[in-house]
Amino acid sequence: MRAFTYERASSPAQAAAAVAGTKGAMFIAGGTNLLDLMKLEIATPAHLVDVQDIGLGDIEETDEGGLRIGALVTNTALAADMRVRKDYAVLSRAIVAGASGQLRNKATTAGNLMQRTRCPYFYDANMPCNKRAPGSGCAAMEGFSRQHAVVGTSDKCIATYPGDMAVALRVLDAAVETVMPDGKTRSIPIADFHRLPGDEPQVDNVLQKGELVTAVTLPKPVGGRHFYHKVRDRRSYAFALVSVAAVLHDDGTGRVAFGGVAHKPWRVEEAEALLPEGAAAVVERAFAGARPTGQNRFKIALAERTLAGVMTEARS
Amino acid sequence: MSAIGPDGMTRRGVLATGAVTAAMTATNARARVTGAKSDPAAGPTPMPLTFEVNGKLVELSLDPRTTLLDALREHLRLTGTKKGCDHGQCGACTVIVNGQRINSCLSLALMHEGDAVTTIEGLGTPDDLHPMQAAFVEHDGFQCGYCTPGQICSAVSVLQEIAAGVPSHVTGDITGKIAATRAEMTERMSGNLCRCGAYANIADAMTQIAEAQS
Ligand SMILES: Cc1cc2nc3c(=O)[nH]c(=O)nc-3n(C[C@H](O)[C@H](O)[C@H](O)COP(=O)(O)OP(=O)(O)OC[C@H]3O[C@@H](n4cnc5c(N)ncnc54)[C@H](O)[C@@H]3O)c2cc1C
Ligand code: SF4
Ligand code: FES
Ligand code: FES
Numbered sequence: 001m002r003a004f005t006y007e008r009a010s011s012p013a014q015a016a017a018a019v020a021g022t023k024g025a026m027f028i029a030g031g032t033n034l035l036d037l038m039k040l041e042i043a044t045p046a047h048l049v050d051v052q053d054i055g056l057g058d059i060e061e062t063d064e065g066g067l068r069i070g071a072l073v074t075n076t077a078l079a080a081d082m083r084v085r086k087d088y089a090v091l092s093r094a095i096v097a098g099a100s101g102q103l104r105n106k107a108t109t110a111g112n113l114m115q116r117t118r119c120p121y122f123y124d125a126n127m128p129c130n131k132r133a134p135g136s137g138c139a140a141m142e143g144f145s146r147q148h149a150v151v152g153t154s155d156k157c158i159a160t161y162p163g164d165m166a167v168a169l170r171v172l173d174a175a176v177e178t179v180m181p182d183g184k185t186r187s188i189p190i191a192d193f194h195r196l197p198g199d200e201p202q203v204d205n206v207l208q209k210g211e212l213v214t215a216v217t218l219p220k221p222v223g224g225r226h227f228y229h230k231v232r233d234r235r236s237y238a239f240a241l242v243s244v245a246a247v248l249h250d251d252g253t254g255r256v257a258f259g260g261v262a263h264k265p266w267r268v269e270e271a272e273a274l275l276p277e278g279a280a281a282v283v284e285r286a287f288a289g290a291r292p293t294g295q296n297r298f299k300i301a302l303a304e305r306t307l308a309g310v311m312t313e314a315r316s
Numbered sequence: 317m318s319a320i321g322p323d324g325m326t327r328r329g330v331l332a333t334g335a336v337t338a339a340m341t342a343t344n345a346r347a348r349v350t351g352a353k354s355d356p357a358a359g360p361t362p363m364p365l366t367f368e369v370n371g372k373l374v375e376l377s378l379d380p381r382t383t384l385l386d387a388l389r390e391h392l393r394l395t396g397t398k399k400g401c402d403h404g405q406c407g408a409c410t411v412i413v414n415g416q417r418i419n420s421c422l423s424l425a426l427m428h429e430g431d432a433v434t435t436i437e438g439l440g441t442p443d444d445l446h447p448m449q450a451a452f453v454e455h456d457g458f459q460c461g462y463c464t465p466g467q468i469c470s471a472v473s474v475l476q477e478i479a480a481g482v483p484s485h486v487t488g489d490i491t492g493k494i495a496a497t498r499a500e501m502t503e504r505m506s507g508n509l510c511r512c513g514a515y516a517n518i519a520d521a522m523t524q525i526a527e528a529q530s
Contacts, residue, residue: 003360006380006426007353022356032422035383036403047356048380050427076416080482085490096485100507101477102470103404105416106423236485236506 001038008050012179012214018049020181020210027051027212029072030106032099033115040123042132056214059083065220068177071110071213075099075165078109087221090245093228094168100237110213113166113176113193116204117159117263118239119148130156131201141293147241150292150299152262157201158293160260161194167245167259168228170267175217181210187217194264201263224249227310230259231302242302248314252276256310258286258303279308354380367428369394370438378425385409387425388435396436396465400509407508410466411435417473419507436465439472447528448472451521459512467508471522474504475529496526 004024009015019025024046028034037043056070059081067088069078078084079095099107121127121139128137140148140158148158174190194205207213224247232238243259254275257267271286283304290300354363362377369392376391385402388394388411400408402421409421412434440446448471451457458464478500483490486503494500501522502515510518 001381004380005354005356005358005360006363006424008429025356028424028427030422031424031427032404032419035422035424039402048424052427076477076482080480082491085483089490092483092490093485096483096487100407101474101484101504102407102410102417102419102507103422106418236503 002041002044002046004038004045005047006050007047008052009054012051012054012056012212013183015049015051015054016179016181016210016212018047019212022047022049025049025210027110029108029111030074031111032103032106033111037116040125042123042125051212062217066218069109069216069218071108071215073109075104075107075109075112076101078165079104088168088172088218089226090171090228090247091165091168091218093226094164094230094243094245097228097230097240097243098164109165109216112163113169113213113216114205114207115163118162119159120144122159131159131197134200134202144295145293146295147239147260148293148296149262150296151266151287151290152196152264153291154197154199154201156199157197157263159197159201159263161204161262161264162239162260164228164230164240164243164259166190166194167243167257167265169216169218170257170265171245171247171255172218172222174219176213177215177217178207178211179214180208185214190216190265191267197263204263222247222255224254225314227313229306229310231306242299242306244303244306244310246307246310246314248275248311256282256286256307261287261299261303275311279304279311282307363426365426365429367430368432370434376425380424380426382425383421384411384413384423384425384428384433385420388420388433394435394437398462398465400463400466405509406463406466407470408463408466410469410508412469412473415476417470434469436468439468446472448521448525451524452518455517455521455524456514457518457521458510458514463508463510463512463514467505467510467514467518470505470508471501471518471525474501475522475526477504478526479529496523496530498523501526 026045028048028050056072058070060068062068075095079092085092121129122132127139130138138157149160169190176188176193179185227246230240230243232240240260246256248254256272257265268286271282274281287300365376365378388397397411398408400406404419404422409419410417411420413431440449448468478494478496484503486499487494498519502519
């Protein structure tokens, strides 16, 4: 691990200013992704700003009848919150489908959103990777690409966003609240938070340097039945090959987002409008622009079967 | 990861010289050091840490890179907690911090100012075993024993998490009361790998304690 200096911030504004004003500075929350990357020297911050003392650890009800989830709320606390379990079950389900009990006790809402890809070449400093070393090439395209994205890819990068929580947040139309180093705040719809790789795969999301995530807000409950089905190589403690987050209503309408298939949670509103016609119609539309490799083409069929399974369960 | 530090010292050397004191005399370990800071311009220097380990107040001076795991093992010589992968993938380093199990390899020691850490040494002693330790012995919940301290710290926490109503991936109705079934326990233990494959016996040990508690 490269040497770094360390400080604990005492307020969101101070944390944002500290990261913006210090060369090579980064926030650290639970540390479960950043320290992993620092040990491999894929992340090499010169200064860490620990945000654990800045508040933001609570889940509050909003005036609009939804919830505001503080950025520091742990994955365990969020999944266990009775309001979330009752009204936003897809979110609880997605969280507990990810990582392990130990990791979820440390992982924070903001850190989870910000987690980096699990592309094995991104983790291997001996291999070309445009996300880790812009311009060096992409080892995955000619390499093992079974885990990689099938849709929304670019000629520069075919990595996936690996997280589960954000896929549920996408079907729930959540928004990410932030504070800038100059004190200004903004609210970013979750649909716009993560980027597609395009020509700049090194940029995962739209946050600016020093911009601190303060909360994630959920609109008022949408009703329906909530599902998160995750398909992976082992039954627990593994990242998704494909996941489906869905909220389905008795009349056959609903919302659906896919995980493990793109550089961001993948939801196509025109596709989910086809839910009454069945899973095949939805997947055909949602993956219309897909450019799979020979090794990961199966993910499209898997997405259809996983969604079909969810729809069968919803009718039972 | 490079084994040689920026000053040419080996990493282990840096860690060992960072150790200053392990004292029980600290006055106010629980006070948060909000605002604690090492000067970025001056470069990395050791920073003080005061926390509670197995009920004792401990003061250390540490290179900021030191993980909680290395602080426990290399500085406090509490070698019960094991390093398996050092990347959050195996659970051998599981300890209980402020009542919650975490992977000590993916946490900086400095992030635990004022915290209360319980390691396998703090759960029970050879003369006075924690019930979960005794159940592991009774059910042969290990072979080589390398994963065992992490398994036991996790197992104790898992039963608390079930009692506290934290849902899991296999929970049917996540709004209802959660029973300590074998399926619930094994899913929640998936963050602790065992190369010797003692899983079935670990589940037996946990079942015995869960039944005794219910
Ligand atoms: C073995 C293993 C298995 C895993 N499996 C899964 C899985 O199946 N599904 C899944 O979804 N995840 C999985 N994870 C990832 C885990 O969920 C993330 O590591 C965790 O959510 C990150 O949260 P953190 O608080 O620890 O983030 P940190 O590591 O502290 O930070 C991550 C990033 O977020 C930034 N950051 C933190 N807080 C803020 C803030 N408030 N504002 C702006 N930036 C911020 C940091 O600068 C850093 O860049 C796994 C991890 C491991 C190690
Ligand atoms: S897919 Fe993206 S992250 Fe993986 S090697 Fe290619 S550029 Fe890097
Ligand atoms: S050593 Fe920490 S999880 Fe493996
Ligand atoms: S007892 Fe040997 S690794 Fe678990």
